[in-house]
Amino acid sequence: MGNLNKTIAMLHDDLVNNRVTSYELVEESCKKVTDDTCNMYEKKIVKDALKRAKKKTSIDKNKLLDGIPFVLKDNFSTKGVESTASSNSLNGYIPLYDATVYTKLKKAGAILIAKTSMDELAMGGTGTTSHIGPTLNPLDKTRIIGGSSAGSCAAVVAAHCPFSIGSDTGDSVRKPASYGGIVGFKPTYGLVSRYGLFAFAQSLDTVAYFSKDVLDSAILTEVLAGYDKNDSTSYKGKYDKSFIKNATEGVKSAKLCYFPQLVDNIKDKKIVDEYYKLIEKLKKHNITVEKCEIDEKLLNAIYPAYMIISSAEASSNNACLDGLRYGISGDINADNYREYIKQARSKGFSDMIKRRFVIGSFSLLSDNKQEIFLRAQKARTRIVKYMKEVFSKYDGLLVPASQNVAPLLSDIVYSWTKEPNYIDNHMAIGNFGGFPSITLPWIEKDNLPIGINLTSDNFKDANLLGIAKVIEDTVKEEN
Amino acid sequence: MEYIPVIGIEIHVELKTKSKMFSSGPVSYGKSKNSQTVLFDLAYPGVLPVVNKQAVRYGIQVASAMEMDIAKVLYFDRKNYFYSDLPKGYQITQNDHPIGSNGVIKITLSDGTVKEIGVERAHLEEDTAKQLHFPKYTLVDYNRCGTPLIEIVSKPEMHTPEEAVKYVEAIHEIITYLDVSDGKMEEGSMRCDVNISLMEKDSDKFGTKVECKNLNSIANVKSALEYEIKRQTELLNNNQVVEQETRRYNDSKGITELMRKKTDAVDYKYFREPNIAPIKLSTSFIKDAISSMKHLPEFYKKVFEDCELTQYQISQLLPDKNFTYFFYECLNYEVVSPKILWNLLMGDILSYLNKTEQKLANLQINKEQLVLLSNEIAKQNISYQQGKDVLNILLKEDKKTSDIIKSLNLSQVNDNLAIENIVNEVLSLNAQAITDFKNGKDKALGFIVGQVMKASKGKVNPEKAKQIVLNKIGN
Numbered sequence: 001m002g003n004l005n006k007t008i009a010m011l012h013d014d015l016v017n018n019r020v021t022s023y024e025l026v027e028e029s030c031k032k033v034t035d036d037t038c039n040m041y042e043k044k045i046v047k048d049a050l051k052r053a054k055k056k057t058s059i060d061k062n063k064l065l066d067g068i069p070f071v072l073k074d075n076f077s078t079k080g081v082e083s084t085a086s087s088n089s090l091n092g093y094i095p096l097y098d099a100t101v102y103t104k105l106k107k108a109g110a111i112l113i114a115k116t117s118m119d120e121l122a123m124g125g126t127g128t129t130s131h132i133g134p135t136l137n138p139l140d141k142t143r144i145i146g147g148s149s150a151g152s153c154a155a156v157v158a159a160h161c162p163f164s165i166g167s168d169t170g171d172s173v174r175k176p177a178s179y180g181g182i183v184g185f186k187p188t189y190g191l192v193s194r195y196g197l198f199a200f201a202q203s204l205d206t207v208a209y210f211s212k213d214v215l216d217s218a219i220l221t222e223v224l225a226g227y228d229k230n231d232s233t234s235y236k237g238k239y240d241k242s243f244i245k246n247a248t249e250g251v252k253s254a255k256l257c258y259f260p261q262l263v264d265n266i267k268d269k270k271i272v273d274e275y276y277k278l279i280e281k282l283k284k285h286n287i288t289v290e291k292c293e294i295d296e297k298l299l300n301a302i303y304p305a306y307m308i309i310s311s312a313e314a315s316s317n318n319a320c321l322d323g324l325r326y327g328i329s330g331d332i333n334a335d336n337y338r339e340y341i342k343q344a345r346s347k348g349f350s351d352m353i354k355r356r357f358v359i360g361s362f363s364l365l366s367d368n369k370q371e372i373f374l375r376a377q378k379a380r381t382r383i384v385k386y387m388k389e390v391f392s393k394y395d396g397l398l399v400p401a402s403q404n405v406a407p408l409l410s411d412i413v414y415s416w417t418k419e420p421n422y423i424d425n426h427m428a429i430g431n432f433g434g435f436p437s438i439t440l441p442w443i444e445k446d447n448l449p450i451g452i453n454l455t456s457d458n459f460k461d462a463n464l465l466g467i468a469k470v471i472e473d474t475v476k477e478e479n
Numbered sequence: 480m481e482y483i484p485v486i487g488i489e490i491h492v493e494l495k496t497k498s499k500m501f502s503s504g505p506v507s508y509g510k511s512k513n514s515q516t517v518l519f520d521l522a523y524p525g526v527l528p529v530v531n532k533q534a535v536r537y538g539i540q541v542a543s544a545m546e547m548d549i550a551k552v553l554y555f556d557r558k559n560y561f562y563s564d565l566p567k568g569y570q571i572t573q574n575d576h577p578i579g580s581n582g583v584i585k586i587t588l589s590d591g592t593v594k595e596i597g598v599e600r601a602h603l604e605e606d607t608a609k610q611l612h613f614p615k616y617t618l619v620d621y622n623r624c625g626t627p628l629i630e631i632v633s634k635p636e637m638h639t640p641e642e643a644v645k646y647v648e649a650i651h652e653i654i655t656y657l658d659v660s661d662g663k664m665e666e667g668s669m670r671c672d673v674n675i676s677l678m679e680k681d682s683d684k685f686g687t688k689v690e691c692k693n694l695n696s697i698a699n700v701k702s703a704l705e706y707e708i709k710r711q712t713e714l715l716n717n718n719q720v721v722e723q724e725t726r727r728y729n730d731s732k733g734i735t736e737l738m739r740k741k742t743d744a745v746d747y748k749y750f751r752e753p754n755i756a757p758i759k760l761s762t763s764f765i766k767d768a769i770s771s772m773k774h775l776p777e778f779y780k781k782v783f784e785d786c787e788l789t790q791y792q793i794s795q796l797l798p799d800k801n802f803t804y805f806f807y808e809c810l811n812y813e814v815v816s817p818k819i820l821w822n823l824l825m826g827d828i829l830s831y832l833n834k835t836e837q838k839l840a841n842l843q844i845n846k847e848q849l850v851l852l853s854n855e856i857a858k859q860n861i862s863y864q865q866g867k868d869v870l871n872i873l874l875k876e877d878k879k880t881s882d883i884i885k886s887l888n889l890s891q892v893n894d895n896l897a898i899e900n901i902v903n904e905v906l907s908l909n910a911q912a913i914t915d916f917k918n919g920k921d922k923a924l925g926f927i928v929g930q931v932m933k934a935s936k937g938k939v940n941p942e943k944a945k946q947i948v949l950n951k952i953g954n
Contacts, residue, residue, distance in 0.1 A: 077525040090524070097518055099525060196525040203753035231527050232755050313753060316559050319568020320522040334566035335564040337617070364559070373750065 003158045008068060011162055015059045015067050022111070024068025026053035029113045032160040038136040040151035040160075040324055042074040043082050043115040052111055052256060059109075062310065064219045066109030071154045074115040075122055076165065077196035078102055080113075085198045085434040086130035088283045088355060089119045089321040089328050089348025100228045101165060101207050108223045114159060116151025120353055122167055122200040123314060124148050124414050125175055129352055134409060135146035137179060138268055141449060143406040146176035147201075149208070153180045156210040162221060163211045169200045170306055171401075171427035173208035174439040179406035180443045181449025183472075184210050185217040185465075188458045189434025190235035192221075193228030193431055199317035201310035204431040214468045217438065218247035221461060239459035248465030251284035254467045256454070257394040259294045262426055266402020266403045274443050278452070278474070285470050289398055301379040303420035306428040308376035311360030318357070352414055384433040391435075391457035396467060398454050401427065401439040405448035427453060436461040438468050442475055482677040482715065485685060486643050486707050487635035488700075492660045493606065493668040494537045499625035500605040501528030501571060504763040506626050508666065519881050522566035530555070533794045534627035535760070537659040539768040541629055542579025544775055549765055550578050553758040555603075564607040564618060572604035574628075574749045581657050584633075584653075586645035588765050591790075596646050597634035604628050619923055629659075635674065635685075636741045637858070646691055647697055648798060652776045655800050664695050664785055670701055677721070680718045686711070691735055693728045703728040703915040706735055727741040741864040779803045781882055786810065786817040793828070801839045812850040816857035823853055848873055851880040864937040865889045892939045895947065898931075901939060902947050905930045913952050924948065 003011065003020055004132035014020045030046035049069065054314035060066045072078065075085040077095040084090040090144040102112070117130040127150025128134035135150035145154045149166025156164050166173040168186040177184025186208035196206055207224065211217050221243045228234045262351035263275050264393070279289035323329050323344025331347075349357070360369035390397065403423045431435035435455050442452035454471065456464040496506055502519035519526040530715045535553065542549050576804060582598035592868070606626040607915060611618040629648060637643045651669060661667045671694045674908040676686035689711070691703045704726075712723050723741035723866040728734075776797045783793045783806070796802050806824060814820050834840060852873065856866040869883045884890075906913060909927060916923035 069943070075525075077523070083524070085524070095525075096523065195524075195527055198524040201753075230529065232529050234528075239782055248783070280770075312750060316557055316569050316748070319559065319561065320524065320566060322561065322568065324524070324563065325566060338561070341561055361748060365746050365748055366748075367746075369748075369750075 001200070002159075002231055003161060004032070004069075006162065007212045008064060008162050009069055012059075012064045012066070016061050016350055017076050017349045019133070021055040022056040022059065023050070025067065025112050026069045026113070027048060029161050032158065033071070033114050033155075034161070036158075037128075038141065038145070038154050038158065039133055040116055040135055040158075040449050041071075041114045042084060042086060042117050042130075042132065047083060049111050049113045056109070056111075063109045065105065065223060067111065067112045067414075068109070069111050070105065070165070071114045071116050071152060071155045071161055071164045072102060072112055073118055073149050073164075073166045074202075075117075075167060075198040076117060077101055077198070077284075078112070079348070079456055080117065081115060083115060083198070083328070084131070085121045086118045086249060087321075087348065087353070088131045088134065088350075089318075089323070089345070090168070090326075091131075091328055093327045094423070097196065099336060100193035101224055102196065104224055105165070113156075114274075116149070116155060116164065116166075118149070118152075119148035119172075120164075120350055121198070121318060122148040122169060122172060123310075123459050125170065125172065125351060125393060127151075127153075128178065128409065128412055131350070131416075136409070139180070140376060140406070142408055142410070143448070144179070144409050144412060146179040146406060148172040149176055149210070153177060153182070153184070153210050156180070156212065156393050163209060163216055164443050165207065165209050167197055167200070168206050168208035168431065169204045170425070173210065174401055174427050174430070174437060174451075177210060177439040178401035178451030179208075181444075181451070183210060183212055183213055183217050184439040184451075185221070186430060186437045187221055187225065187461050188235070189431075190233050191239075191459070192224045193226070193231040193234045194360065195228055195230035199313075200332065201313035202317060203311060203313060203357045204306075206434070207430065214344060214440065214465055215244070215247045217468075218243035218465045221465070225461075235459070237459075240298060240462040242462045246462050247469050250285075250469040250473065251287075251466035254395040254463075254470070255393075256287060256289045256396045256398045256467070257292035257390065258289055258397065258399050259299070261294070261296060261299055262343055262423060266400060268404065268445070271400065271403065271443070271445070278442070279398070281474050282461075282471065285474055287470055288466065290394070290476040292390060292394065292397075296382050298379075299357070299426065300420075300423055301383065301423040301434075302426045303417070304382070305376040305379040305432075306425065307359070307416070308363050308372055309380060311347075311356040311361050312373050313360070315357040315360035315364070321345065323348065327413045355416075380432045383429060385388055386437050387429060387433050387435065388457070394452050395460070396456040396464060398427065398452065401451035401453035402443070403449055405445050427455075430455050434458055436464050438464060440468055440472055440475065480716065481680040482686075483680055484638055484704070485635050485676050485678050486637035486704065488633045488637070488643060488646060488672040489674070490631045490647070491670040491672075492631065492650075492654050492662065494534050494627040494629060495658070495660050496529060496531055496533045500531050500534055500603065500627035501624050503529075504625055507622070508661075508668075511620060512618075512620040513622060516624065518933050520566070520621055520625045524569070528571055528861065530758065531627055531699050531757060533601060534657055535758075536768040536771075537627075537657070538578040538601065538629055539760070540657050540772045541654065541659060542582065542601050542919070543772065544657060545579065545582030545584060545601065545631070545767045547579035547582035547598065547601060547761070550576055550580075551760055552576070553578065554759060555752040555755045556749050557752050560745050563617065564610050564624075566608065566621065566624060566758045567596045570605060571696070571752050571755075572601035575751075577602035578629075578816070584646055584649045586642065586647065586649055588641060596642070599632045599634050601629055601631045604630060620901070640708070640944070643673065643704055644697055644701050648696065651697075652797060653802070656773060656775050664697065667695070670695070672701060673704060675704060675707050675711070677708070677715060686715075687723050689721060689723070690725045691728055692725060692729075692738065692908055695730075695938075697732060699728055703735055704734055705734065710735070733779055747750050776800075776803070779807055781809070782807060783817075783921055786814070786823060788817055792821050792825070796821075796921050799839075805839055807889065809846050809850050813854070814850055815854040819857050819863070820850065820853040822863075823849065823866070826865055828874070831874055842874075844874055845875075845877065848878070848880045852918060855880065858893055859893060859940060860884075861889045862891045862940060864932065864941075865891065875913055890938065893943060894937060895943065898939050898944055898947055901935050902944065902951065905934055906948075906951060916952055927952075938944065
C-alpha cells in the first residue's frame with residue numbers, strides 16, 4: 001500500500017488506466033484514517049465511504065477527482081454527518097444540508113472519508129484547542145501541525161488522502177501548510193462559495209485547501225470556483241480561469257516583490273540566506289523579486305486589526321449557538337430563556353472562545369466602537385489600499401510563510417501576545433483584501449519543513465498558480 | 480403650566496413579497512406553525528443571507544411615495560442582541576444607510592389646514608419570530624421570522640393626537656395603495672410605536688420621551704396618546720418627573736402600563752453585515768421601480784375633485800382603497816351625478832356590506848348597471864327611494880337596470896297636478912301635523928312629505944312634493 005502518496009493528477013491517471021481502483025484508494029485511506037495517531041479526526045465515516053467506493057465501478061475520464069478520497073474540515077455542513085467545528089456547543093448537531101463545496105466535490109466524484117479536527121470554531125492557529133484535544137504533526141508528534149485547519153493539513157501530510165478542504169480566516173490553511181511541507185491555497189474571496197461553511201469572521205473567511213502540489217490546487221480550484229446564488233459574496237464577474245493550464249505550464253515571466261521586514265527580521269539568518277538564494281535562482285526563470293518598502297506601522301497594525309475584526313464578527317456570528325434549536329442541550333436547568341442561553345453558552349465554549357467573544361463584543365459597544373472596532377477597520381482599509389498599490393506594480397508578494405518550523409506542543413501558550421511580531425501574522429493581509437494566497441513547500445530545517453508564501457491581486461488566481469508552478473519547480477531543482 | 484406634546488412615530492410595515500427578506504422561505508399568513516421556514520430562517524450554522532430584490536423594489540416605492548432621497552448603494556448592518564425570537568442572535572437591518580431618507584408626509588387636519596410631517600428615514604430589515612406565551616413556557620413560531628419589513632421613522636414633528644392619527648392614516652394609505660403590504664394593524668402587518676414627550680410652552684427644550692407599544696389600531700394610537708398627554712401633564716404639574724421608559728397600551732383599560740425602564744436599554748453593537756456586499760442600485764432599477772408604482776391616493780383625490788365630490792365625500796372614499804378603486808372604475812362609464820353614485824356606494828351598498836358581513840372586494844355587482852341606476856335617479860326618471868329597490872335586486876342578481884325598472888313598473892311622478900292631488904289627500908288626513916308646523920315644528924314638514932311619499936308608493940319626486948306642501952301650508 002502507498003498509493004496515497006501520489007497527487008490527484010497521478011491517481012486520476014492510475015484510475016483511468018485501471019492500475020488501481022477507487023475502492024482500493026478508499027480502502028487504503030479508510031485504514032489510515034482508522035489508525036490515525038495524531039488526533040486528526042472528529043468524525044470518521046469509513047463504512048459509508050467504502051460503500052460508496054464499492055458502487056464506483058467506472059471512472060469518468062473528464063472528472064479529475066472521480067473516485068478520489070478526501071477529508072473535510074469539521075466546520076463544513078454535511079447532511080446527516082455530525083458537524084461540531086470541534087466545539088462542545090455543537091455536540092450532537094447533525095446538519096440538514098450540504099455545504100456548496102461538499103456538494104461540488106460529491107458531484108465531481110470525490111469520496112469523503114472523515115471530518116477533521118480543528119481549533120474550536122476555527123479560532124486559533126495551533127490546532128490544539130479542539131474539544132477532542134490537540135492535533136499532532138505527523139512529521140514529529142511532539143510538535144503542532146498548526147491551525148485552525150489542523151486535521152485537514154495533517155491528513156494530507158500523513159498521506160491519508162491526496163487532498164483536503166479547510167478554511168482560512170487569518171492563515172488557517174497557509175500556516176499549517178508551511179509546518180506540514182505541503183501546498184495550502186486560499187483562493188480570492190468570493191471565488192469559492194462559503195455557503196455551508198460555519199462562520200468565524202465572514203468578511204475574512206475563505207474556503208481553502210491542502211494538496212501535494214500546485215497542479216492539484218489548480219484542479220481543486222477548477223472544481224470549486226464559481227458563483228453560488230446562496231452566497232451573495234460569491235463572484236459573478238469574469239476572471240481568468242486557466243488554472244490548470246497555468247499550473248501545468250508555469251508562467252513565462254513575473255515581477256514579484258518582498259517587504260524587507262518580513263525577510264530580514266527573521267531570527268534564523270540561514271533562513272534569510274535561503275530566501276535570497278531562492279530569488280536569485282528565480283531570476284533564471286524570468287521571475288524577478290524586488291525589494292518593496294512598506295511602512296512598519298502598517299505591518300504592526302495587522303495583528304491587532306485582525307484580532308479585533310475577527311473577534312467582533314465572531315461574537316455576532318456565533319450568537320446563533322444558543323442551544324435553543326440545535327447543538328448543546330440537556331442538563332440545563334433554567335427558569336427563563338436568558339438563563340438558558342447563558343448556561344448553554346457557558347458550557348458550550350472553551351475559555352479561549354469566551355475571551356474572543358468578550359473582546360469582540362467590547363470593541364463593538366457604542367462607547368468603544370469608534371476607538372476600537374472602526375479603528376481596526378480603518379487599519380484594514382489602509383493595508384488593503386497599500387497592497388493594491390503594490391499589486392499595481394508587481395504580480396505578487398513572495399515571503400516566507402513562517403519564520404521557523406512547527407513549534408513544539410509544549411511551547412504553546414494561550415495568552416494573547418502582548419508584543420505581536422508581524423512575521424508571525426503577516427499572512428492575514430491576504431484575508432484583509434481577499435487576495436489569493438498560496439503556501440508552497442520550500443526549505444527544511446532539522447528535517448522539518450518551512451513554506452514560502454505568494455500573494456497576488458484579487459482574481460489573479462490563475463496567474464498566481466502559474467507563478468507558483470515555476471517556484472515549485474525551482475525549489476525542487478534546488479534539492 | 481402649558482405643555483406642547485412632541486410626538487414621533489415609528490411604523491413597521493410587513494412587505495407582501497413572495498419570499499423572505501434574506502431567504503427563499505415563503506411569506507404567508509395563517510399557515511400552521513413552523514411550516515413556513517427554510518434553513519436560513521432558523522439560523523443553522525453556515526447559512527447565508529441573500530437580499531430579496533422585490534423587497535428592495537417595494538422599499539424604493541415607499542421611499543419615493545414619501546418624496547425621500549433614495550440610496551444609490553444598499554448597505555445592511557447587524558443589530559446584535561440575544562432574544563428567544565431571534566434565531567441568529569442578530570437582526571439584519573439598515574442602520575447607517577437607510578434606503579430612504581428625508582421624506583415628507585402631507586396631512587389634512589379636520590379644520591382643513593394642510594401640514595407637512597417630516598420623515599427621517601425608511602429602512603429595510605427582517606421580522607423576528609412570533610412567540611406564544613403560556614404560564615409555564617413559551618413556544619416559538621418561526622413562520623414570521625425573516626419576513627421583510629420596512630421601518631418608517633417620522634421626525635418628532637407632530638403635536639396633537641389628531642396629527643398623529645392623520646400621519647398613521649397617510650402611511651397606511653401609501654402602503655396599501657402601493658400594494659406593498661396588507662397594512663392590517665390588527666394582524667400586525669403594520670405596527671406603530673409612538674414616542675411622546677411634553678415640552679413647556681415657549682421653551683425649546685424637549686421633555687423626557689416615553690415610548691408606547693402595542694398600538695394595534697389607529698383608534699388605539701389616539702387614545703394612547705391622549706392618555707399619555709394627560710398622565711405626563713399631571714406628573715409635571717405635581718412636580719414629578721416623567722421617566723424615560725417603554726409603555727404598553729392596555730386596550731381594555733384604555734391606559735398605558737410600564738413595560739421597561741430605558742436604563743435597561745441594550746447596546747446593539749451595530750456593524751456592517753459582512754455577507755452582503757454593498758449593492759449598487761442602478762438608475763434604471765430605481766426608475767423602473769418608481770415607474771411601476773401603483774397610483775397613490777393623491778391621484779384619486781384629484782380625479783374625485785374634478786368630478787366635484789365634496790372634500791368630505793372624498794375623505795370617506797380614500798382610506799379604503801377598495802372603495803376608491805370601485806368608485807374610480809365606475810367613472811369609466813358616463814356618470815351624470817357622481818354625488819348620487821357616491822350616495823349609493825357609501826350609503827346603501829356600504830350598509831348592505833355591513834349587514835351581510837361582506838367585503839367590497841368580493842361583491843358581485845355590475846358597475847355599468849350601477850352607474851345606469853345612478854343616472855336614472857339623477858335624471859329624475861325614478862326616485863332615490865325607488866332606486867334603492869332596484870339596487871337591492873342589482874346586488875343579488877345579474878340583471879339590467881332598465882329591465883328591473885320595467886318589471887317593477889317604476890317611474891317617478893313629476894307631474895305637478897298629480898302630486899297636488901296626493902298632497903291634498905294627505906293634508907286632509909293630517910290636520911295635527913299642519914298645526915304643529917304652523918307652531919314652528921319643522922319636523923312636521925318632513926312627516927307630511929313622508930306621508931305623501933308613502934301614499935304614492937315612493938313614486939313622487941320628493942323635492943317637488945316638498946315644494947307643493949310648503950306652498951299649501953306655508954305662510
